[in-house]
Each structure stands twice: as C-alpha cells, then as structure tokens.
Amino acid sequence: MRFLGKEISTPLTLASGILGISFSSLQRVIRDGAGMVTTKSLSIEPRIGHEGPVIAEFNGGMINSVGLTNPGIAEGLEEVEKFHQGLDGVVIVSVFGANAAEFVQLAQAVNHSSADILELNLSCPNVEDEFKRPFALMPDKITEIVSAVKAVSRIPVLAKLSPNANDMAGIAKLTEAAGADGLTMINTLGHGMVVDAIAKRPVLRNNFGGISGPCIKPLAIKLIHDAYKVVDIPILGTGGVSTGLDAIEMMMAGASAIGIGSAVYDHGLDVFKTIREEMEVFMELHGYARYSDLIGILEEN
Amino acid sequence: MRFLGKEISTPLTLASGILGISFSSLQRVIRDGAGMVTTKSLSIEPRIGHEGPVIAEFNGGMINSVGLTNPGIAEGLEEVEKFHQGLDGVVIVSVFGANAAEFVQLAQAVNHSSADILELNLSCPNVEDEFKRPFALMPDKITEIVSAVKAVSRIPVLAKLSPNANDMAGIAKLTEAAGADGLTMINTLGHGMVVDAIAKRPVLRNNFGGISGPCIKPLAIKLIHDAYKVVDIPILGTGGVSTGLDAIEMMMAGASAIGIGSAVYDHGLDVFKTIREEMEVFMELHGYARYSDLIGILEEN
Amino acid sequence: MKCDRQTLPIAAIREENSSLRTFTFNGQLNAEPGQFVMLTIFSQGEKPFSILDVDAHSFQMTIKNIGPFTSRIFKMKIGDLVSVRGPYGQSFSRKTGHVLMVGGGYATPPLRFLAKKLQEAGVQRLVSINGARTAPDLLYVDDFEILCHESYIATDDGSRGTKGTSVDVMENILRKETFDQIYISGPEKMMKAAVAVAKKHQLPYEVNLERYMKCGVGICGSCVMDPTGLILCIEGPIVDHETLDGLDDFGVSHRGKTGRIEAL
Amino acid sequence: MKCDRQTLPIAAIREENSSLRTFTFNGQLNAEPGQFVMLTIFSQGEKPFSILDVDAHSFQMTIKNIGPFTSRIFKMKIGDLVSVRGPYGQSFSRKTGHVLMVGGGYATPPLRFLAKKLQEAGVQRLVSINGARTAPDLLYVDDFEILCHESYIATDDGSRGTKGTSVDVMENILRKETFDQIYISGPEKMMKAAVAVAKKHQLPYEVNLERYMKCGVGICGSCVMDPTGLILCIEGPIVDHETLDGLDDFGVSHRGKTGRIEAL
C-alpha cells in the first residue's frame, strides 16, 4: 500500500515518542514489523524534558510527562541519516517549535535530511507550563504554522492534532485548507493525574501527563471518523491501538495508516508482528484483499 | 460528615443516570450503602431517549448514549416523594433543560418537592444533535443558567460540569461566582465510538456516546484538583471510581463526596459496601479519623 | 465483559405460525432456560428475547411479530447480519422431582428449553400445559409431547385440547395430583391467575416476568420493579414465589419507554 | 502492571563508607541478582538502582552519593517515604559450575546478591575479586569471604589486598585456573578491560551495563544501545558476551539526558 506517496508493506507505524530517539531503535522497530517509524519530536535545541517519574499506569491506559526530551534537530537528523545508511524504510520526522518561525526553521533543516515525511507536533499536552495551550486547540495558530511550513517543506507534511479540540471536523478542515498533506490523530489526551494515596502526592514528578493507551481508542476513533467525513487528505490514526481488530476498526473509521505507541509499553516490540498477523487473519476471514479496502468503510447507523 | 448542610454517613453517592428512575431503586441504593442518591436527569416533558444499543464496553470503560430517558419532572418528583415516604435519605434531583427558562421552571417544580439538593446537568454529551454543545462548555451559558436557578431555588444547587472544557479552573471559578453551592464533576467524556468491525458499524444505535468508567479517573482527578485549588464550594467528585482507593485519591484531590456510576455496571450494587469498607481499611491503616480529613490534602510535587 | 457481542448472520428461519418465527444463529451461547439476549438490528434498535434452545455451536430465539422492531426482523433473510449480547439474567431453578410447567403464548420458549434440561437431569415426573388462543397459535406441541411425561393443551376456542386457558387445565390437574415445583411463563394476567392457583395449593412456583428493558445489564433502571427495587434484567426475569410476593406491580403496572408507570 | 509502585518508609540505613549507604525497605520484591528498581524521591525525581538483596519481607539497595538525587537521599532519615517500582530488567544467568566474579566500585551489589543465590543453588566453585580505589571504598568484604570459596581484593593504592585493579587479579587467577562462567560488574572501563581478558581466555562472560534510564520499561528510548537497538532497561542491564559483541558503544560512548551521544 502507499501512504503519502511512500510504498509501505503494512500500515502499522511507530508513533512519536516511543523509543524513537536513536537510529538503532528506529531500525529495530522496522525490522520488528512496522511499515513506518516516527522519531521523537525534535526541537531546535536539545531538551532534557521533565524529571521522573514520567510515566504512571491506571486501569485502561497510562499517563506520561516525558516533556519532549530530545537531542535537538541537528543530532536528531544525524540519526535519520544513520537509519537510512543501514535500512530502506520510511521515517517520519516529528518536530516541535515554540512558534511558526521555529517550525519553519525545523522544516528547513529536515529538507536537508533523508527524512521521508515531516510531522508537526502541534499537540503535546506536556509542555503547557512552558508553551501554553497546544497549538492544535487554536485554529489561527494551526493555519499559521501549517501554511508557513508548507511554503518551505520539500516533503509531505502531517499535522498532529489534539483530542482536546472540541470541534474536530472544523479543525481538520482548516488544517487541510492550510495545506497539510495528512493528519496524525490523536496525540495524548490532556490531562490525567494519577495519585499516590500513601504519599498524598501525584505519581508523576510533573503532577499530570497526557493520557494514552486502550482507553483513548473510542475517542480516537470518533475523532478520526469526524475528520474523515470532511477531509480528503489521509489520516495516520493513532490512539490506543493494541490489537489487529483495533487497527481494523480505526481504518474502517477512516485511518489510512495506524500509529502504535502505548501498546509497545504494554506488549513489547513484538506487538507490530502480532497486530499485523491479527489483521491478516481478519482480512482473510472477511474477504478484504487489500489494506486500502478497509479505509473509511464504516457506515453510521 | 456533612455535604451541603446534609448529614451523610458516607461520601459515596449514586451518580445520575444509573438506575435512578424509580423511588424503589433509589431506596435500594441507600440500603445498599450509599450516602446520597441522584435521580436520572429529569426534563420538563418525558423523554424516550435513544434507541438501543445504548451502551458498549471497551478496554478501560464504557460508552453510553441513553439520551436522557426520563418520565418528566412531574412524575420524577412523585418518585422522590415516594422515596421520602419510606426512607430518610438525601436525594439529589438532577434536571436538564433546553435553556435557562426551562432550568428555572424545573427548579421551581423541585422547590415544591422533598428533594434535598438540586443538580443542574449542564454537560450531557448525548443530546448534542438536539441541544447543540453542552452548556458546560460555554461560560456565558453557565453563568446565565446557574444565576437564574439560584434566584429561585430553595435548596442547594450543584452544577454538573464537563471534562471536555479546556479551562476547568476558569469554568469552576465562574460557576462559583454565578452562585452555585457546589460542583459535580465530571460528566461523561464526549465522545467515544466503539466499532463492530464485522458489521462495519458503530455499536451504539446513536453511533457515539459519553465515556465513563475507570479510564476517566485520571482525567476526573486532574480536573477536580484544578477546580479545588480555585473554589471554596464543595465538589461532588465523579468519574471512574470503583474502589476505596479510587475514592480516597479523589477526595485527596479535592472532592467532598464521591459519585459512583459505571462501577455499578461493573460490580453491581454491592460496590457501595465494598468501597466503603475499603475506605475504612485504608483510613484506619493510615490514621485518618474522619472522611473530612482526606479532602484536598494532596500536595503537588 | 458484560456487553461482549456476537455479530452473526441469521443461519436459519423457521415459521412457527403466522406471527411467530424461530431464528437460528451459529454461535456459542452458554445459556440456561429463562435467560435472554439483547438482539440488535443495525440502524434499528435492540430488544430482549428469551432463548429457545442452545447447542454447542448454535442458539435459537422465537420471535413474535408485534411492532416496528419485530416486523423488521421478520423482513430479514438468511445471511443477514444481526448482533447479540448475553446471555443475561437468572434462569429457572432445576428441580427434578415432580414438576409442572404452565405456559402460554409466545412465552413458552423458556419452558421448552427447561423441559429439555430437566429431562437431561433425570426429572421424575414432568407435566406440561401449553395454552394459546387457537390451535395454530400453539408452539412446540410435538416437543412438549416428547419431552414430558404428560403434556396438556388448552385453546381459548377449543380448536385443540381443552377449551379454556392453561390455568383452567392447571386447576384440574392440581385437583388430582401434587407437584414439588411449578414453572409458569406466559402473559402477565395469565401468570397472575396461575400464581393464585399455585398459592391456593401452597405449591412453590417461579414465574418469567417481562418489563421494558433498555440496557439488560442493570444500569439504566427501566426494568426495576416496585417497591423492592428488583432489577429484573439481572435479578430476573425468572423470579421465585418469595421475591414475587414483594412486587406490588406484578399484574398491575409496568414502566413504559420513558420510565412512566402505566397500567398493564 | 509494569509500573506498580510501592510507597514505603525507609526502614534502615547502613553506612558502608563515606560515600555509600545501604537503604532497607520493608516490602516484597520478587527480584533476581542484576535486576534494578526505579526509586522516586517525591518532588525530586526518579533514578535506577540495583538490588543488593531481598528476603521475604524486605529489600535493599546500596547507593553512592554522587549528585543531586543521591545527595538528597543521603539527607533522608528512617521513616521518610519513598516510592519504588520494579524489579526491572534481566538478571545474571545462574551457572553452578566453576564461577568467577569480577567486581569494582559501587557496582558490586549485584555480585554479592548473585554470590548468595549461587551458594543456595550449590555452586561448585565460586571465586570473587573485589576491587576499589582504597580499602575504605571496598564493599561487602566479609560477605564475599563467607559466600565464596575464595575471595580476592584489589585496591589501586594497595591499602588492602593486591595493589592494582581487579582486572590485574583476574589475569593472575586465569593463569592458574579456568572457569565455566565469568560475571563482571563495575565501571565500564574496568569491564571493558575484564572483557578483553575473558576473551583472550575464550571464557563466557556476562556484564552489568549502565546507561541513562528515564522510564525503565522500554518506552522512552533513552537507554537504547547502538547499533543493534538493544533496550537496556528491559533486555539488560545484564548482557551476555554474544549480545555485548554487537554493541559498538560499549566502553566508548553513551547517551546523555537529552539523548545526545557523549563519549564515556
């Protein structure tokens, strides 16, 4: 199948922020069965991120407040080069800037790399203290950043959206209008707090974090479907997928490819192979020949 | 302990929409160990609500689209009378109107009943097709409705808020400023869609529903804590509580009483007794003498 | 999970009479007599139906064409997809001494299922009464004949068996013989009459109640009965005589689609 | 769940030397030698520490005062609350033939734990080398003496045992005797030298690696090693000779707090 012009063997994609700091982990995920990999979101300068604990679990998912730890765009893109020296796979480079100018600067740096697709992280809920409300909740910011980046980017651009947006159809439409080649949805849901009742404190050092894992799947699927109905650009569906059936449901709702994040935490890297096999079994049983036959076929009641 | 001036033996409260249509089920929940019970949200006219399926499960919780099925305020208040004929317990009457005038009309009807507390459901995510965006997302509507109701209500008024609000501290403050005597938070998270991949259709007849259950607990706790920090009125914390530890965590985050909804689905009515016992064990072990010793003692890192 | 669903094609349709059809599905349902499922027709709705029978790989329900939902399912063909969740609720107890079953109308499926299970369990004596308006309305006549030591029939018009109701036959039988347990399933008025007879003879009984059901899993409250607050979908639909004694609305009223109390 | 936490008071503090203390917690930890926990000081942070010992109701870690986090824990008193999650990672294999352990600095705790377990498992011959800068820096000297058939000591300044490194002692021993397995735990440069010696003698070995760890559960990527993409927190920290051969950055570089490559 193809996604944004790239040939991929499976729609399964490593989501941003899971392992993706080094070329070696990105290569490994491809070898373990992903069709595409996304880097950790890269900023202009290196970032340490938040102190630990940065993850906590609860019944149905997890919260994280990694806080965009990354080695900076220059060193990050070196990892992408090393990746492509060893392996022929699709790398989505995720970037995060403090404003449109920074996003443009990041996109220009990515132009000079072997990155295949650029993803704009407009929706990290973990740096609000630093950067205020995620851009993905502010229509004018989305338009400004996406159109500025599109004016310079030489590779396709995905805009990563937030589940906290209250009008996803509207946001999706204006993101498409601003020129995005595709949508990644959804980022983690902001915010969750997990409490340690003995210590009378939040578990995370940063007190709260973005919610991910199985529990956000129904939210992701609803939002993806809302967006799918109003845009023509492809959607990289992400949020709570941990089985082949999850992936199929999300594709039926409108996703052209599927991001996998927290499931790596829950099930390890084998999860790509398992999900792939489960998808194949379902498709065989129900007579779907191609992945593309699944996309958007959901009918509302 | 006391909540809005009412003496209650436990902070555990039946949340609105679970069983609470008839006096007999409300009485039963009190007998099964709840300190307060909330009626299903009552509207001026009877409502059939949505066709089934109205509930679906997923890993971490459930979605529902009951759609405010209720016998109307007149018959609903008759049930409250019957309740009080047989039993001395605190009944919170939840009401739902299409606008401020209807809320006022409902509050006036409730004035003539034996209801103990009035709860304004400003946040049902299941009737957006009919009533548009939940009022709880619109600051001016909250102010309008709450202050109009407060001008007529003879009993304390709780405003029930939505987790979809992007600035809970702001919303909580203005709800208090409008005169609310307390906050109920949170209602279900809008919206989730659960897909039947074989049928290629959403499971719910109404396609999507509000999300509840264990998976919304971290969201509820975060929002309750945000609100607790800025208001002085008590909070009826609701969302994903199914164990004594859950209830304690939520009280530490700032809740004065605890609503229980989906846990009744997961564990049956025994859940009130179980949670109560679990709370007692924890409090004994960690030296908390009174429920009130727990409220808001969470310290941020 | 309580709401796990099976989405299945209709595997077979059998016409029982002009208004009743039995639908077979190839799927596993670990159900007991008296339990029910919630059946979804996509884009239409979801309704409760008793289970007529299960085997290792299939299950059946008998449905009466009575309104919008059921008439829609009568339009469906073999191969059409529906979705089913359950089984839900409490089943009949399984007494294996001297047992009498009193059934009427489209509520006989659970009794036929029970008869099969009681035979498997080695029931000592099993007597059934099968009532209906007219002969063509009778269900499973042959099955009851095979499964029971004695099987009686009653029709209002006398077109088959005794002319009269199944309760009339019940009174006759109880004059001659006594039982350890009576199982009653039929229209509520008929069950009310049967209960009065059983009470007179001081025999233990169980009835199969119906109330408006929306969730089937004890959360929406629409099936709750007064004044005990019995949650019929999870604590019924089969109710024993002690529980029934506490229900003031048995034979009197039920709650409609909005939760309003309506006379029966 | 992978991140289940135990929030516990410090039950005991033992001063090992001027910069190392052993902390005891009363809690259950089903851990093996070489595994580690993530320890949280509230409002401060969370860091990985190897497990020194466990019994049915308690566990211990030995911690070196080296920076902001560890100096904070050195200020804590008995009864102060911390939180612990784990155990995480892979443990040492448990060979029970002729075994040599080569340890240095604050990385000896896992070897002491291993020695105990190997004795319990009936190891045939167990020889330990315990190295440090000076005599006061040596850890668990008595324990190794009791647990091993032979235990050697090396200090850089010769203040106790052989003057030199534990690798010098290792070379001497291997000239006289051979082993089925070598377990190495110490500063990376020391381990690199020990590995070279083991390789020369063609003996199998396992090493205990350290990399910057943030999540401890294989999701954040900060501990990943090149070029194989080994996820040290879940697939290490104990690594066997075949896995180690694939790691170009062993003894050369590691990734810092931002993920940047830094020379060791």
Ligand SMILES: Cc1cc2nc3c(=O)[nH]c(=O)nc-3n(C[C@H](O)[C@H](O)[C@H](O)COP(=O)(O)OP(=O)(O)OC[C@H]3O[C@@H](n4cnc5c(N)ncnc54)[C@H](O)[C@@H]3O)c2cc1C
């Ligand atoms: C536990 C239980 C077991 C049942 N078993 C069977 C069965 O084996 N075969 C069968 O044909 N019918 C059975 N029913 C009744 C069946 O659910 C109704 O006939 C069906 O819902 C009618 O729907 P409709 O839209 O066709 O008709 P409508 O016009 O909507 O209603 C016709 C009648 O069915 C009743 N009804 C409607 N909706 C419901 C509902 N959601 N729950 C309960 N009653 C409802 C109404 O009160 C009315 O009396 C059972 C009901 C219950 C509660």
Ligand SMILES: Cc1cc2nc3c(=O)[nH]c(=O)nc-3n(C[C@H](O)[C@H](O)[C@H](O)COP(=O)(O)OP(=O)(O)OC[C@H]3O[C@@H](n4cnc5c(N)ncnc54)[C@H](O)[C@@H]3O)c2cc1C
């Ligand atoms: C698997 C494993 C087991 C360990 N076992 C022990 C032990 O038993 N006893 C002990 O004293 N120390 C142990 N450490 C090292 C311990 O984690 C660091 O000493 C501690 O994190 C230092 O924190 P600091 O803030 O005091 O010092 P800093 O000034 O932050 O750092 C001092 C040194 O510790 C390293 N370090 C800092 N943070 C981390 C981190 N998150 N992960 C890994 N290394 C870090 C730095 O690279 C630096 O070399 C272990 C580390 C790992 C990875």
Ligand SMILES: Cc1cc2nc3c(=O)[nH]c(=O)nc-3n(C[C@H](O)[C@H](O)[C@H](O)COP(=O)(O)O)c2cc1C
């Ligand atoms: C530990 C962790 C770190 C993440 N870091 C990033 C990030 O740097 N950039 C980003 O766009 N999304 C980040 N995400 C969000 C994921 O890419 C993904 O959108 C989200 O977790 C939902 O998918 P999931 O339920 O499969 O995890 C992170 C998620 C997790 C769990």
Ligand SMILES: Cc1cc2nc3c(=O)[nH]c(=O)nc-3n(C[C@H](O)[C@H](O)[C@H](O)COP(=O)(O)O)c2cc1C
């Ligand atoms: C089936 C169902 C019906 C509900 N109906 C109502 C309602 O009528 N009015 C209302 O204010 N909240 C309603 N709610 C929301 C609950 O009162 C509660 O706020 C929410 O479910 C979160 O709590 P929980 O996780 O304990 O269920 C309903 C929830 C469920 C699951």
Ligand code: FES
């Ligand atoms: S049908 Fe919903 S409680 Fe029984």
Ligand code: FES
């Ligand atoms: S510490 Fe996060 S992946 Fe190893």
